[in-house]
Amino acid sequence: MTAMIMHSPTLAIAPRQTSGFWRNSFAASLAVALHVGVLAALMLGWSAQKPVVEAPRVMHTQLVMLPPAPAPAPVPEPVAPVPPEPVVVPVPVPAKPTVDPQIQAQKLEKAALARKRVEDKKIEQQQQRLATEQRNRELEQQRLDQARLAAEKPRVATPAPAPAFDSRQYQPLSKEAPDYPERALDKNIEGDCSVEYTVNPQGRVENPKVLDGCHPLFMRPSLAAANTFRYQPRIVDGKPVAVPAVRNTFHYRIK
Numbered sequence: 001m002t003a004m005i006m007h008s009p010t011l012a013i014a015p016r017q018t019s020g021f022w023r024n025s026f027a028a029s030l031a032v033a034l035h036v037g038v039l040a041a042l043m044l045g046w047s048a049q050k051p052v053v054e055a056p057r058v059m060h061t062q063l064v065m066l067p068p069a070p071a072p073a074p075v076p077e078p079v080a081p082v083p084p085e086p087v088v089v090p091v092p093v094p095a096k097p098t099v100d101p102q103i104q105a106q107k108l109e110k111a112a113l114a115r116k117r118v119e120d121k122k123i124e125q126q127q128q129r130l131a132t133e134q135r136n137r138e139l140e141q142q143r144l145d146q147a148r149l150a151a152e153k154p155r156v157a158t159p160a161p162a163p164a165f166d167s168r169q170y171q172p173l174s175k176e177a178p179d180y181p182e183r184a185l186d187k188n189i190e191g192d193c194s195v196e197y198t199v200n201p202q203g204r205v206e207n208p209k210v211l212d213g214c215h216p217l218f219m220r221p222s223l224a225a226a227n228t229f230r231y232q233p234r235i236v237d238g239k240p241v242a243v244p245a246v247r248n249t250f251h252y253r254i255k
Helices: 012-044 102-154 182-186 217-224
Strands: 172-174 191-199 205-210 234-236 238-241 243-252
Touching: 102 172, 102 182, 182 217, 191 217, 205 217, 217 243
Parallel strands: none
Antiparallel strands: 191 205, 191 243, 234 238
């Protein structure tokens, strides 16, 4: 530092010396303080701060293997609706009615008696048929004898007229009894059945029909039995003729 000293005769020597000292002291102190601060900074490791350089940013990439995509699921085909199966409702089977063994035995006994009666009746009718055939043969023989006598010795007087013929009581040569219907036996049904028919010149039955009042179970066996009847041909003026409206009644009884 340079101190400029100005000389003036009016100034005293003492005040000029005191002002320079203090200025020199102040300057020296300031210089020392600056050096001490620099030294202290160096001792404490002060250094000029460098600008911070940012680290470069690095992008890391990684290869990732993805699994293969799954195959698309198959689309199901539309299924036609199946109609529901019909529900079978079980039909209750009615229980069979119990049959009393005693009643069943009575029915079987009655049926057996009826069959036996039918067989007895067939035997009786066969005997009657044989007797009727014998009587008819005798009557025919008598008629032939009378005709022969009339031819040999003609009578003068006029013969009396023969009684009117009743076709309803025309007796057959053969007559078989009908079979008793099984259903009628089981139900204990009895009754009568009348059949009307025509006897042709050959003595056979034609056009039989059932009259009113016959039970339906007795119609078929009555017609079947009437078709088996055989009659002696009716002779009128030496010729066989048909006999209409002949009737026969069948009696169905269980004994």
